[in-house]
Amino acid sequence: MLMNDIVHKVRRYIDREIGQVGELLVALSGGADSTALLLIMKELGYKVEALHCNFHLRGAESDRDQAFVQELCRQQDVPLRVRHFQTEEVARQRGISIEMAARDLRYAWFREEIHSLPVGGDGEEPFVAVAHHRDDQAETLLLNLLRGTGLRGMAGIQPKHDGIIRPLLCLSREEILDYLAQRGQSYVTDSTNAERIAQRNRIRLDVIPLLQSINPAAVEHLSLACDNVRHSLPYYTKGIETSFREHGITDETFPLKALSTKEVGGATLLHEWLTGKGFNATQEAEMRSLPHRGEVRNGAMWHSHTHTVLRDREALLLVPRSSSMVSHSSSKDLLTSEAHLGAEASLNFHLSIHEEFVSCIGETSPNIAYFDADLLTAPIEVRPVREGDAFVPFGMKGRKLVSDYLTDRKVNRLQKAQTFVATCCDDIIWLIGHRSDNRFRVTAATTRILKLSV
Numbered sequence: 001m002l003m004n005d006i007v008h009k010v011r012r013y014i015d016r017e018i019g020q021v022g023e024l025l026v027a028l029s030g031g032a033d034s035t036a037l038l039l040i041m042k043e044l045g046y047k048v049e050a051l052h053c054n055f056h057l058r059g060a061e062s063d064r065d066q067a068f069v070q071e072l073c074r075q076q077d078v079p080l081r082v083r084h085f086q087t088e089e090v091a092r093q094r095g096i097s098i099e100m101a102a103r104d105l106r107y108a109w110f111r112e113e114i115h116s117l118p119v120g121g122d123g124e125e126p127f128v129a130v131a132h133h134r135d136d137q138a139e140t141l142l143l144n145l146l147r148g149t150g151l152r153g154m155a156g157i158q159p160k161h162d163g164i165i166r167p168l169l170c171l172s173r174e175e176i177l178d179y180l181a182q183r184g185q186s187y188v189t190d191s192t193n194a195e196r197i198a199q200r201n202r203i204r205l206d207v208i209p210l211l212q213s214i215n216p217a218a219v220e221h222l223s224l225a226c227d228n229v230r231h232s233l234p235y236y237t238k239g240i241e242t243s244f245r246e247h248g249i250t251d252e253t254f255p256l257k258a259l260s261t262k263e264v265g266g267a268t269l270l271h272e273w274l275t276g277k278g279f280n281a282t283q284e285a286e287m288r289s290l291p292h293r294g295e296v297r298n299g300a301m302w303h304s305h306t307h308t309v310l311r312d313r314e315a316l317l318l319v320p321r322s323s324s325m326v327s328h329s330s331s332k333d334l335l336t337s338e339a340h341l342g343a344e345a346s347l348n349f350h351l352s353i354h355e356e357f358v359s360c361i362g363e364t365s366p367n368i369a370y371f372d373a374d375l376l377t378a379p380i381e382v383r384p385v386r387e388g389d390a391f392v393p394f395g396m397k398g399r400k401l402v403s404d405y406l407t408d409r410k411v412n413r414l415q416k417a418q419t420f421v422a423t424c425c426d427d428i429i430w431l432i433g434h435r436s437d438n439r440f441r442v443t444a445a446t447t448r449i450l451k452l453s454v
Contacts, residue, residue, distance in 0.1 A: 001178060003179055006171065007043050007044065009170055009171065009175075010040050010167050013159075014167050017169075021125070021165065022119060022126045024041060024048045024049070025113055025117075026041060026048050027051050027053075027130045028069050029053070029131075029188075033131035033173075033176055036131070036176045038072070038078065039185065040179070042076065042078070048129075049078065049079040049081065050069065050078050050080045051083070053102075053109065054066050054085065055105070056084065056087065057087055057088070057098065061190075066082060068188045083109050085105045088101075090104075094305060107164070110128040110130075114163040125163070127160075129164075129165050129166070132168065133169060133176060134169060134220065134223045135204070136157065136169075139200055140157050141156045146199070147281060151236055152275055155233055157169065157226070172219065172220070240272050244272075244273075251318070253316070254270065254317075255314060256314050256315060258270075259288060267284075270288060277306060277307040280304075283304075287311075290316075306320060306321060307319065307320055310413050312413070317412060352454065354452070354454075356450075357451070358370075361442060367432075367433055367453060368451065368452070370436075370442050371429060371440045371442065371449070371450045372441065372450075373446075374447065375439070375440050376429065376450060380422055381424075382422050383423065385402050385406075385416065387403070389401070389421060390428070392437050392439050393431075393435045394436045394441060396438055403416070419431070419432070420432045
């Protein structure tokens with residue numbers, strides 16, 4: 001195909017699948033695909049800037065790629081932004097593969113850059129363009145099928161999603177190489193693309209050629225299948241949303257009884273509820289079996305790198321995982337905090353404590369507690385609940401384990417992981433958000449009152 005025909009093919013695809021594009025950042029690795037993307041978008045008249053990720057995974061080769069990109073952008077008069085990542089360290093810290101860490105870092109930066117760009121005067125949105133093409137689409141479909149994907153996974157890579165566009169999905173790898181050859185444009189090659197360690201590389205190097213020996217149009221037809229599924233998704237999504245409402249499924253809660261529904265398979269509803277949350281097929285299978293396995297105890301948990309699912313009685317609960325925070329404000333410097341949480345407690349919340357001395361008891365709520373200040377000795381500490389913690393709940397005389405107190409009030413395991421206590425001299429004075437300790441209550445003999453609030 002002639003060079004101009006390739007460029008016009010991309011133009012038609014953008015008009016059909018992507019629409020209006022405002023300010024444009026091009027993800028530029030220096031490989032054939034991203035180099036072609038940069039040049040084609042310039043030919044189409046877009047004002048572009050380039051983004052280059054140096055993941056420092058291939059030593060001198062990574063530096064070579066960066067040098068190539070810098071020279072290419074200089075020749076093309078394209079502004080360039082470079083971001084360096086310590087990818088192996090991030091993968092180790094997060095407990096994920098290097099490939100996943102690189103992907104997460106890359107797209108997190110892209111989203112950051114998108115949000116820094118203004119929307120155009122005609123409402124044209126800014127985007128980051130990445131260089132996925134038709135062969136990538138075919139590989140992605142096969143990978144997803146091998147992982148037991150649902151319908152969304154069969155739709156493959158989206159032309160436009162979450163600020164990312166992929167204008168080259170209409171082109172084959174062969175057409176991209178033809179375009180570069182006709183322009184006389186060089187590019188760099190990632191040596192790891194020839195290694196058969198990663199599943200995608202094995203599909204690219206072994207499976208795709210085998211399929212093409214059976215049907216030369218295999219890649220084109222696999223990509224077409226993705227398009228057909230993608231165009232059907234809006235109708236499928238409406239059906240799923242209707243079933244969610246009918247069975248009481250929310251973003252955070254999945255009733256186990258929904259697994260037995262006949263109208264829409266319960267397994268499909270569960271898969272859709274978990275889509276994009278990072279859980280694998282084995283974990284989904286374990287969750288699906290819950291209504292039929294009496295030995296699975298209440299409180300069973302499953303973790304992905306982004307979310308946690310908890311079985312809480314007759315439902316599954318879903319929460320994001322992220323760093324929890326504790327802060328406090330105090331004019332008397334009585335309050336200190338301990339915020340070293342375990343993996344189970346790495347949930348999405350922020351706790352802020354304020355203390356003050358007051359003349360009388362005023363507003364009351366679970367997040368406010370009053371104490372006889374003369375019964376307390378500085379410092380007051382704030383920390384997560386620990387195993388074996390006990391206190392004397394307000395209005396009672398005997399000690400009670402915090403865990404038993406929370407269980408009696410049907411507090412689930414994830415909520416327990418977010419529960420903190422205020423302590424003084426190793427005594428719990430307040431189960432924060434629930435109940436203060438009766439031993440430190442305000443009485444008629446109290447002369448100084450300390451108020452703590454969340």
